[in-house]
Amino acid sequence: RVDHPDDFSEALSGARREAKAAFGDDRVLVEKYVDKPRHIEVQVFGDNFGNAVHLFERDCSAQRRHQKVIEEAPAPGMTPALRKAMTEAAVKAAKAISYSGAGTIEFIVDASQGLKADRFWFMEMNTRLQVEHPVTEMVTGIDLVEWQLRVASGEKLPSAQAEIQLAGHAFEARIYAEDATRGFLPATGTLHHLKFPDAAPAHAAMRIETGVRAGDAISPFYDPMIAKLVVHGKDRAAALAALRKALAETEVAGSTVNTAFLAALAADADFAAGDVDTGLIGRHQDELVAVAPPNGEIIAAAALGASGAGAQTPTSDPWSALAGYAHFHTVERRTRLRYGEEAILARISMRPDGRFHVALEAPYEEVNSHDLRTTPRLARWPGHVTVFEGAAGYNFAVPDPLAKADEAAAASGSLRAPMPGLVKLVRAGSGDAVVKGQPLLILEAMKMEHTIAAPHDGVIAEIVAEGAQVSDGTVLVRFEEPQT
Numbered sequence: 001r002v003d004h005p006d007d008f009s010e011a012l013s014g015a016r017r018e019a020k021a022a023f024g025d026d027r028v029l030v031e032k033y034v035d036k037p038r039h040i041e042v043q044v045f046g047d048n049f050g051n052a053v054h055l056f057e058r059d060c061s062a063q064r065r066h067q068k069v070i071e072e073a074p075a076p077g078m079t080p081a082l083r084k085a086m087t088e089a090a091v092k093a094a095k096a097i098s099y100s101g102a103g104t105i106e107f108i109v110d111a112s113q114g115l116k117a118d119r120f121w122f123m124e125m126n127t128r129l130q131v132e133h134p135v136t137e138m139v140t141g142i143d144l145v146e147w148q149l150r151v152a153s154g155e156k157l158p159s160a161q162a163e164i165q166l167a168g169h170a171f172e173a174r175i176y177a178e179d180a181t182r183g184f185l186p187a188t189g190t191l192h193h194l195k196f197p198d199a200a201p202a203h204a205a206m207r208i209e210t211g212v213r214a215g216d217a218i219s220p221f222y223d224p225m226i227a228k229l230v231v232h233g234k235d236r237a238a239a240l241a242a243l244r245k246a247l248a249e250t251e252v253a254g255s256t257v258n259t260a261f262l263a264a265l266a267a268d269a270d271f272a273a274g275d276v277d278t279g280l281i282g283r284h285q286d287e288l289v290a291v292a293p294p295n296g297e298i299i300a301a302a303a304l305g306a307s308g309a310g311a312q313t314p315t316s317d318p319w320s321a322l323a324g325y326a327h328f329h330t331v332e333r334r335t336r337l338r339y340g341e342e343a344i345l346a347r348i349s350m351r352p353d354g355r356f357h358v359a360l361e362a363p364y365e366e367v368n369s370h371d372l373r374t375t376p377r378l379a380r381w382p383g384h385v386t387v388f389e390g391a392a393g394y395n396f397a398v399p400d401p402l403a404k405a406d407e408a409a410a411a412s413g414s415l416r417a418p419m420p421g422l423v424k425l426v427r428a429g430s431g432d433a434v435v436k437g438q439p440l441l442i443l444e445a446m447k448m449e450h451t452i453a454a455p456h457d458g459v460i461a462e463i464v465a466e467g468a469q470v471s472d473g474t475v476l477v478r479f480e481e482p483q484t
Contacts, residue, residue, distance in 0.1 A: 017424065017425070018449065039060045040057050043133070046101065052099065054091050058071055062281060064180075072169065079115050084117075085117040107123055111277050168238075171242075177224045178256065180261035185418055189218055190217045191226075192382070203234070204231050205233075260390075264289075302385050416476060418450075427440055
């Protein structure tokens with residue numbers, strides 16, 4: 001998207017690089033920008049006998065960085081007139097090319113004046129089964145993969161158009177390894193803890209589709225989506241409630257994921273009302289990515305998890321079996337945590353009735369005490385503990401008292417990679433004087449380009465080479481020390 005003529009050249013160069021890398025062809029098209037677009041697509045299916053049908057529509061308007069995050073079927077607010085026009089156009093397109101198999105005709109719909117039958121335009125056709133096909137399967141009861149196999153083996157379409165009916169509403173949420181608070185930057189790491197809901201929410205159906213399991217590593221070489229959470233209810237409100245509950249029961253630790261963002265989006269007033277368009281997330285982004293700081297209960301739980309309190313080793317010694325027992329005074333454990341840049345000190349003691357007493361000290365102005373009989377949902381992993389509150393996961397680092405801390409002064413004179421990726425383009429060299437905000441290089445990660453800009457004015461001493469593959473935290477640029 002280009003909003004000002006002065007930005008056109010830079011945007012064109014970026015689009016050409018992406019196109020050349022992906023398709024080997026850097027030619028681009030310039031198109032009119034629609035102010036309030038809806039992304040609505042129609043699932044079609046054809047066979048080798050000239051037959052083609054549609055399986056209704058999906059709405060994929062909830063997007064960040066022009067990529068889908070929540071899809072649903074049917075489209076909210078869809079009118080009979082628009083559905084008839086769009087599905088007929090999609091089937092006509094499929095028949096025009098004698099299409100065989102599953103395909104999706106994607107449209108841009110101008111929703112600035114409501115959904116009207118003369119305000120939609122063809123965007124593209126995806127000649128494959130799409131990521132979001134489960135929502136169509138949920139509302140039609142049709143197994144699209146089975147249909148693919150039947151048509152490929154020479155059979156006719158299993159159902160005629162009149163036999164395909166809509167039932168209920170379905171949502172699919174894409175769980176990505178990414179940091180929503182940092183502009184949805186892709187994240188890496190090891191999935192030390194991975195837990196999905198054990199059962200579907202009441203009065204709903206659910207399916208989890210994933211290719212990962214606990215212990216797997218998330219690398220920078222593939223798309224960051226790690227799972228799809230799909231729910232179905234009798235209507236949109238029921239399906240949305242099921243989606244919120246399922247997200248709140250999903251736990252991932254070891255890599256930053258977008259479950260809290262997805263839950264915030266599912267709770268957004270406009271989204272809940274069905275007032276969606278591709279700009280919704282951008283308009284509400286600050287509120288959607290905001291994460292409330294951990295409260296005292298969460299910090300206390302993290303301290304308990306980090307200290308191992310309550311995790312007794314089986315023993316036949318009656319004295320050792322008494323957790324927290326001491327002859328003359330209560331045994332107290334001191335546990336240090338770090339949440340972001342904040343250092344936390346906790347003092348943990350166990351009472352005779354088995355409850356834990358957690359006193360939180362600096363940097364708090366006064367001591368807060370929390371009596372906990374059991375710890376809430378949490379996961380321990382190397383050097384960390386994650387406490388889950390709803391769909392949010394609060395990651396606390398557990399400092400190693402024997403490890404030396406990094407020198408803070410060293411970081412101020414360097415610029416590090418915010419994620420692993422490929423250095424696609426370098427725009428400055430050693431000895432160059434740069435100003436704050438000046439683009440220095442382009443980092444490509446998981447199919448997206450990210451501009452790395454100068455954090456302050458200075459002179460470059462060293463800069464990473466173009467074409468280098470870097471990991472998260474790698475020093476990209478070193479600045480010369482300021483002259484005194």
